[in-house]
Amino acid sequence: MKDFTAAMKALSDQNRVKIIKMLQHKSMCVCEIKAALNLPQPSVSKHLKILEKAGLVSSQKDGLWVNYHLSDGSRTPYAATLLGNLRHWLDDDPEITGLVEKVFFLNRKDLCK
Amino acid sequence: MKDFTAAMKALSDQNRVKIIKMLQHKSMCVCEIKAALNLPQPSVSKHLKILEKAGLVSSQKDGLWVNYHLSDGSRTPYAATLLGNLRHWLDDDPEITGLVEKVFFLNRKDLCK
């Protein structure tokens, strides 16, 4: 029950949903997500932690930065199913389409000087 | 996007999830739900309103009382899919199994004097 409600709560925040939708297109480090969403860095880290605890994203260190990507869903069946549904859900949402376009033009080398 | 996060938020509360799981077995009036969950009546009404706004439940007046039942999911695709998933999800959760057993012994005539 706790696993289930944690997954639901994680996805009840618009910024966290946006992170999931961006990660469907490429894995991103914190500063890329920060730039895409225009949020302060600590905010992004906290959102990512909530998503990670819910089994929705995973991370991998790469030197100085940390790459976040969608989880494979092996932690909970709820995360797995929701990630599956979200693969098509919200694709037509104007907020999402605009964001995804933006993501492709982000270049880590320009952002993290 | 708002429809989606509203559905997620509605299901991020344990009591509301329990309501959904009970309604899978029979439609219930407010005082039955109140008895099953041991919650004050205004609390139950407020939870039901949140579920209703999220498109997860619907209500039907029957004289003095109001019967709540699972929605047909026509309001949003998110509600429809989540209700589908919840048909099997959490069936093994001890909190849920205990509750569902209890529900079958509830008798509206005894509760709403």
Added chain:
DNA sequence: CTTATATATTCTTTTTAAGGAATATAGTGC
């Protein structure tokens, strides 16, 4: 019309979550 009952709503208080500033940690390169 009065009384009683089921439900909804309002208002206030308490709890919980989000936002922001500051600081801490951990790598990298010199």
Added chain:
DNA sequence: GCACTATATTCCTTAAAAAGAATATATAAG
């Protein structure tokens, strides 16, 4: 070792959600 950068964490403030008490609405029965 020191300086620099990316990320995480802590602490404090603010906003939002939940809990609770009281009241309002609506319907039924006498």
